[in-house]
Amino acid sequence: MTPGARIAAAIEVLDRVLSGTRAEVALTNWGRANRFAGSGDRSAIRDHVFAALRCRRSFAALGGAETGRGLMLGALRAAGTDPATLFTGEGHAPPAPAAHEAGRAPDTLEALDCPDWLAPPLRAALGPDFAPVMVALQHRAPVFLRVNLARIDRASVIARLATEDIEARPHPLASSALEVTSGERRIQTSTAYAEGLVELQDASSQAVVEALPLTDGQRVLDYCAGGGGKTLAMAARARLRLEAHDAYPGRMRDLPVRAKRAGVQVRLTEAPRGPYDLVLTDVPCSGSGSWRRDPEGKWALTPDRLAALQAIQALVMDRAAALVAPKGVLAYATCSLLREENEARVAGFLSRQEGWLPTLQRRFTPLDGGDGFFLALLTRC
Template identity: 50%
Template sequence: MTPAARVAAAIEILDRVLGGTAAEAALIGWARASRFAGSGDRAAVRDLVFEALRRRDSLALLGGGRDGRALMLGLLRTDEANPDEFFTGTGHAPAALTEKERASGGSAQAADLLPDLPNWLWPDWQASIGQRALPLAHAMRARAPVWLRVNPRRASVSAARKALAQAGIETVEADALPTALRVTAGERKIANSEPYREGWVELQDLSPQLACASLPLAQGARVLDYCAGGGGKALALLSREDIEVTAHDAAPKRMADLPERARRAGVEVTLSPPAKLGGDYDLVVADVPCSGSGTWRRTPDAKWRLTRAGLDQLLAVQSQILDDASGLVRDGGLLAYMTCSLLDAENGEQISAFTGRQPQFVEIERQSWSPEDGSDGFFLALLRRGAGGR
């Protein structure tokens, strides 16, 4: 595909997304209908679509409209490319620009004042983040880096980096956590690389790696990963210490790949159906469903699909999970509440409300990360159940 044809494809996909289709579904639908597109074409089109969604409002201002065509015009203007070289109307390129389109669009200065967040959410964002609200919103417009977690049960950091390099995957170590590797080249080769297939490394963002590394673990501890999903946190904890981990999720199908991933990693995880959780765990980890506002660089269409009603529903779910998970913690045990959100309503306010309802729990630690210091936005509150507090 030519660069112009890729722009045309991105316009088609963006129009579907702006019409209500989830970005991943729109991309998959286009790929299935476009067998002529190679892997490089699909990756390039995906990058164009996600870049446009990260910066939807500012690109709409620059492009003079809110459809896919205007967003791509705004993106080309942002990149200081000549739109007439892409909008030619020949071959598979988009139709030539009209005079109205050439005259459309606001200034770059005005566009840079926009946070590229939903208008209704902006006051909450400002209240949660304060003076860094706009810079952090702008940081969310950049593409997120890819991170790997080295599994010390399978390989040392140096051995993993060497094997990755041999597979064409370049990495650098994180200053805050040596077992965390940021991928600087070859990210699309990871899934088929030997270090990944053999369980030497796992894909996991830096901030949840830091959160898991900060949790206190004692040999033989009984740990419950209460909202396990794919099980990344369970595997991260098992890589650190010889512990017993049970993984639970309200939708067990999300854990379907976990047994195989655990086998590759050289550890064992017990999968628990909802009715057989038991109790008295030393540590319960609850990475709850949330807005995902800390990960919107990776799933940019999610921020435009979130509504106030949707956020309120998530807050209610988080509150219920906290109450349910707290009953599974032994006296003197720990409850780790996690979100990948930057909004205080999902973070500190939830913990304050929970300790008000459940005074037997005392918060002993709180940490948060943002794209400025931890790649994805992430929140961790660690609470202890007081002895005799049931």
């Protein structure tokens, strides 16, 4: 496919996304309907689509319309490329830009790709980092690996990966973290991945697990395990009696296979029975810290949805707290940047529950290199 044809395909996918189809679904459906497209074409189209979704407001302003065509016109103008060089109307390229598609310079919040209603709470949470964080969220997230330090060290993994044309370097956020600088599409077919020596996991997510007070012999529960990334990261840190739970057990269906590959034992449970020495609650949240990876979430979030999430977070904390042993720890984590989901939820918990001592609160933002995350540790007195 020519560059112009790839842009035309991205326009088609974006129009489907803007009409309500999830981006992954729209991309899959396009690929099935256009089997002539090679892997390079599909990858380029995917990059166009997600770049446009991360910068939806600014590209729409620059492109003159919040449509697939408008977003791609805006993307080229943002990159300093004259759209007329690719919007030629020749072959499968989109038609040339019309006079009414000249676009305009985005205003302040448009330029930061920030929804108007989210600007005040994000400013309150981030302070002077507000604009730099929003700029960081406009760009593609790095690819990180977690080294299974129970089985191998970072230097040895870096050497193993290099033999399969995957380049990686240590990242300072966590002792297990590697940032992949080249060959990321080869990771899941690499021998290091197949042997459980590495897992794909954001560096901030790894730093959250590294901050947990884990020691050999503890009984530990991952209460909102999801796919089990943090479960496996905990298992690599200490010899634990580890259990995983999720309100939707189907999310954990791959965890037993991944645990076996990593050489660890994890028990799945639908009905946790305490007491546990540590309970991790990585609660459902807005995902505002990971909008680089899920840009659709930024535009789909509403005040009502945010309020509903806060209610869920409070409920999860209260239920999980009942499972914590005396002197045990409740770990509360989100991938959110918002105080409403972080510090406010901890304060609300402490006002409802007696006998808990806050021992740590830490916030990560994309300026640290990984996704935005929040962690609070609460010890039962």
